[in-house]
Amino acid sequence: xxxxxxxxxxxxxxxxxxxxxxxxxxxxxxxxxxxxxxxxxxxxxxxxxxxxxxxxxxxxxxxxxxxxxxxxxxxxxxxxxxxxxxxxxxxxxxxxxxxxxxxxxxxxxx
Numbered sequence: 197x198x199x200x201x202x203x204x205x206x207x208x209x210x211x212x213x214x215x216x217x218x219x220x221x222x223x224x225x226x227x228x229x230x231x232x233x234x235x236x237x238x239x240x241x242x243x244x245x246x247x248x249x250x251x252x253x254x255x256x257x258x259x260x261x262x263x264x265x266x267x268x269x270x271x272x273x274x275x276x277x278x279x280x281x282x283x284x285x286x287x288x289x290x291x292x293x294x295x296x297x298x299x300x301x302x303x304x305x306x
Contacts, residue, residue, distance in 0.1 A: 216240055216291045218250060220299040228254035243274060244287035246297055261299060271302050 215238060225232040231254050238249035244266070251258040261272045268274060268284040275281060275298045281289045291297055 215293055216246060217296045218246065218299065219296060221301065223301075224260075224299070227260060228257055230254045231257075240291055240293045240295065242287060243276065243281055243283075243289045243291060243297065246291055247287065272299065273302055274299050 220231070231250070234253065238246060247258050247261065261269060261274075263269050265285075266287070268281070268287070273280060274287075276289055276291050276295055281287065283289050
């Protein structure tokens with residue numbers, strides 16, 4: 197739900213050297229081992245720009261988190277700092293230099 201905080205303690209981190217930090221759940225490293233323990237530097241910008249920069253390091257990353265129209269997949273949630281991304285379709289939410297992007301999957305089932 198937009199605007200609701202969550203606990204960030206379960207996320208591994210990719211540090212973007214004085215720029216935005218991208219943190220994601222550990223299971224993503226199984227699919228994208230190039231991201232594990234990796235320092236990535238990108239410019240602050242939109243969520244879409246951040247994701248595409250990560251995709252340059254780990255090709256296929258955006259295919260995993262975005263659908264064929266470039267929107268976040270239903271099972272993927274993303275937040276900037278403590279706020280869930282509102283624009284799931286065009287990913288226009290801005291990420292500042294000191295911002296943190298969290299990427300995680302929704303769990304379902306019982």
